[in-house]
């Protein structure tokens with residue numbers, strides 16, 4: 001019944017939200033029926049058995065279309081399941097479908113999807129964030145209770161902030177990337193998109209853990225996140241908590257109401273007994289520049305596999321000889337959108353012999369400096385906090401002609417990816433315009449537990465925000 005209710009809601013409201021690229025009715029209902037039968041037979045089931053979920057369309061699903069919102073993968077049916085998908089199956093969680101995104105996860109608005117944009121359930125004329133706008137919109141508008149996203153530079157957290165949902169990027173390596181179509185492998189990480197911190201904890205316990213198929217997978221047990229979140233929810237405080245406010249992530253360039261909401265939440269944390277310390281991470285001023293060199297370098301290499309031979313579409317040149325090289329060129333010309341091409345060209349350039357040291361080499365040095373800044377301030381504090389992104393949801397088209405303006409959205413989320421540390425966005429306010437605001441919490445690598453505890457506290461101090469999304473009032477008829 002729950003799965004059917006989600007599918008009915010998708011039928012009723014997704015025509016206006018467009019969060020889904022593919023809805024797998026039969027697959028979802030089959031899993032649900034199987035769970036019902038096992039439950040009826042008295043079997044002890046995993047905790048989230050029967051709870052439906054939506055999956056971002058860059059995670060491969062056997063026999064179910066997976067496009068990365070790109071024309072180049074149109075019609076491709078993956079021959080295997082990503083590890084996270086396999087884990088969802090094992091947990092008995094019906095997969096409702098695949099969600100819209102910026103093409104190959106490149107963007108901050110979901111406007112770079114080759115299959116049309118997704119609306120923000122708080123205001124359908126505004127962006128739902130990106131790249132994982134589909135997952136965030138599906139959860140925010142109650143089409144799915146849970147979703148999976150991927151975060152290379154903020155694609156779970158920024159959509160979370162602008163749609164009033166919770167989004168977490170675990171410590172790099174805590175969740176397997178096997179079967180996540182790679183954007184920038186040293187930065188990519190899968191994580192939960194939910195309406196509550198407790199849900200994010202429960203979902204992470206399902207998808208986390210060691211995977212021999214991923215050479216960067218951490219070989220350590222999944223922390224007991226749910227238990228700690230429940231404890232903090234009960235106690236209403238965290239003993240001896242030290243919170244660092246990062247000076248470089250909360251000043252110039254941030255919208256006034258975003259900063260006000262941020263400062264108000266920091267004051268509430270102080271009132272709840274936390275020690276608040278201002279810290280400085282000077283290298284963060286170069287994080288965006290370093291990210292937009294390292295990420296495209298990895299993109300240019302990872303996307304070389306889309307060659308018209310192995311996956312998706314194949315386009316032959318309109319005239320002249322049909323050589324392998326010319327088929328590859330015609331396929332990539334027709335299959336990739338502008339933003340993807342821009343990054344492949346930029347990445348190829350920064351890796352070329354004459355420019356490697358100046359660009360890629362320098363960016364890697366900055367990456368080290370950022371890691372050192374984090375290490376230094378984490379000696380003083382347990383977690384760091386900042387606004388998740390500089391603005392609330394902007395209108396469609398506002399930043400599409402200006403890549404730099406689009407990239408600036410990622411200013412606060414990128415440092416965590418460059419350092420591999422866990423980071424999370426929790427909704428902390430609704431602006432005077434009626435748009436949600438997100439609060440970011442960062443913790444040292446392997447300390448996801450502490451991050452979840454603080455997230456639970458922030459959630460309590462902020463009250464229910466996801467429940468106030470206007471989509472809650474939309475009729476289903």
Ligand code: GLN
Pocket residue numbers: 105106107108130131150151152153154155156183295410
């Ligand atoms: N907005 C960032 C970018 O365009 C982040 C993308 C992501 O996290 N996948 O690269």
